[in-house]
Amino acid sequence: MCKDLRIESRSWEMISTIVFFAASCVLVFSFALVREGRPIEGVAPGIIWISVAFAGTLGLGRAFERERHYDALRGLMMAPVERSAIFSGKLLGILLLMGITELIIVSVVALMFQVTLFERPLYLIALLVTGTVGFASVGTLFAAMLVRTRSRGVLLPVLLYPITIPVLIAGVGGTFALIQADPNLDLVRFWIATMVFFDVVFLTLALWTFELVMTE
Amino acid sequence: MQSSHPEVFDFDQLTILDVSFHYGRRRALNRVSLTLHTGELVGLLGPNGSGKSTLLGLLATLIEPSKGSVLYGHKSASEAGTVLRSQIGFLSHDLQLYPELTAQENLDFFAKLYGLPDSAGCIALALERAGLKERAADLVQSLSRGMRQRLALERALLHGPRLILLDEPFTGLDEYSSSALASRLKTLKRDGRIVLLATHDLDALDGLIDRAIILREGKMGELKDNIGSLKQRYRQEFRQGDK
Numbered sequence: 001m002c003k004d005l006r007i008e009s010r011s012w013e014m015i016s017t018i019v020f021f022a023a024s025c026v027l028v029f030s031f032a033l034v035r036e037g038r039p040i041e042g043v044a045p046g047i048i049w050i051s052v053a054f055a056g057t058l059g060l061g062r063a064f065e066r067e068r069h070y071d072a073l074r075g076l077m078m079a080p081v082e083r084s085a086i087f088s089g090k091l092l093g094i095l096l097l098m099g100i101t102e103l104i105i106v107s108v109v110a111l112m113f114q115v116t117l118f119e120r121p122l123y124l125i126a127l128l129v130t131g132t133v134g135f136a137s138v139g140t141l142f143a144a145m146l147v148r149t150r151s152r153g154v155l156l157p158v159l160l161y162p163i164t165i166p167v168l169i170a171g172v173g174g175t176f177a178l179i180q181a182d183p184n185l186d187l188v189r190f191w192i193a194t195m196v197f198f199d200v201v202f203l204t205l206a207l208w209t210f211e212l213v214m215t216e
Numbered sequence: 217m218q219s220s221h222p223e224v225f226d227f228d229q230l231t232i233l234d235v236s237f238h239y240g241r242r243r244a245l246n247r248v249s250l251t252l253h254t255g256e257l258v259g260l261l262g263p264n265g266s267g268k269s270t271l272l273g274l275l276a277t278l279i280e281p282s283k284g285s286v287l288y289g290h291k292s293a294s295e296a297g298t299v300l301r302s303q304i305g306f307l308s309h310d311l312q313l314y315p316e317l318t319a320q321e322n323l324d325f326f327a328k329l330y331g332l333p334d335s336a337g338c339i340a341l342a343l344e345r346a347g348l349k350e351r352a353a354d355l356v357q358s359l360s361r362g363m364r365q366r367l368a369l370e371r372a373l374l375h376g377p378r379l380i381l382l383d384e385p386f387t388g389l390d391e392y393s394s395s396a397l398a399s400r401l402k403t404l405k406r407d408g409r410i411v412l413l414a415t416h417d418l419d420a421l422d423g424l425i426d427r428a429i430i431l432r433e434g435k436m437g438e439l440k441d442n443i444g445s446l447k448q449r450y451r452q453e454f455r456q457g458d459k
Contacts, residue, residue, distance in 0.1 A: 003314070003317070003321075003325050006317070006321070007314065007316045007317060010316065011316070066314060066316065069314070069315050070310045070311040070312055070313050070314075070315065070368075071308060071309075071310030071311075071312055072312050072313060072314055074278060074306075074308060074310070074312055075312030075313070075326065075371070076329070077278055078276060078277075078278070078301055078304065078306055078312075079301060079326075079329040079330060080298050080299055080300070080301040080302035080330060080331075081298060081329065082298055215278070215279070215280055
């Protein structure tokens with residue numbers, strides 16, 4: 001992850017692209033769904049999670065791009081470490097990238113859609129973290145699987161979205177319950193627990209299968 | 217240049233037993249058997265698509281054989297575990313470097329990955345051997361093809377592996393660098409390494425290798441030790457094979 005951060009700090013290529021894309025996504029939605037300064041009620045959670053999914057997919061698509069040049073991925077695979085450690089490093093990098101992007105997304109959504117997202121920040125953070133971990137775990141595995149595939153840009157969302165639908169639904173459900181005038185915290189906790197369940201399943205499967213999918 | 221891994225695994229012999237490998241329906245290796253010993257420098261020859269890179273990838277534990285087995289000493293890759301990879305150095309067609317990192321940062325990254333105890337000393341020595349001491353702070357993408365090739369070779373040898381697998385190591389090297397590589401290979405051989413080297417540059421191999429293995433459509437044969445240059449013997453072998 002440190003190596004990825006070092007490379008990123010030289011160009012800011014990936015983070016700037018993803019943040020710009022996420023902010024543009026929210027802005028486009030705001031033009032469509034805000035009329036005379038009043039947003040359509042209850043759309044903000046959907047906008048947040050669609051933007052997170054789209055921006056995350058963009059990031060995941062580029063996650064192994066640096067390993068593709070000169071086939072550095074093979075160099076990594078040759079290291080005397082568990083291959084799951086390589087997966088974990090990549091996953092941490094993606095989580096950091098998505099975390100920064102989500103900060104921008106949530107702020108722009110709060111501003112454009114006039115939603116009180118920050119009244120219970122811990123619940124919001126819990127929703128975003130658990131949702132992101134589930135999405136990124138599966139995404140990192142698929143991105144690694146597709147790194148040598150020519151049509152990886154098309155295949156990644158096709159594979160990723162159907163599998164991560166439960167996480168996205170839980171994210172939308174939890175965020176919707178949280179931003180109500182009278183928040184239903186029991187429902188928020190239920191959706192967080194649901195996402196934790198999916199995180200455990202996805203993370204375990206990804207760590208378990210990474211070695212297998214990376215052996216040609 | 218030794219690894220700091222507490223668990224040490226070493227071997228004095230590499231045995232390939234009746235190994236076959238298929239890419240889908242296409243057979244890349246067909247019942248290949250071979251034994252390599254420490255202190256041996258073996259050339260792996262054959263036309264394009266004959267299975268040389270597949271065999272090297274297989275020995276590097278990146279590919280699992282469809283049939284047969286590869287033994288490092290008396291253990292297979294799965295029995296030896298991850299520690300086995302600390303004894304394998306692999307230079308493939310692609311250089312396995314990060315173009316956006318400097319030469320020094322590339323070596324530093326791999327030294328950490330291999331857990332080398334004296335990484336600073338290893339890196340300094342590797343840069344000197346690659347002739348890149350003055351260019352250590354330059355991004356790899358700004359280096360010439362030959363410089364990148366030399367750096368990639370040192371990256372593959374950084375952890376002092378027992379088994380060294382080199383795929384076209386002479387690519388992009390000038391005459392001086394080629395002869396430096398040849399003497400480096402001789403030193404590795406004297407140090408008791410097992411070196412398997414795939415190349416089409418037969419002139420560079422002549423007089424350097426102990427024996428030559430030929431792969432042809434995935435089948436293995438040994439180049440006979442007749443009179444004549446390696447190139448002549450190679451051509452003769454293929455003429456006989458065509459008859």
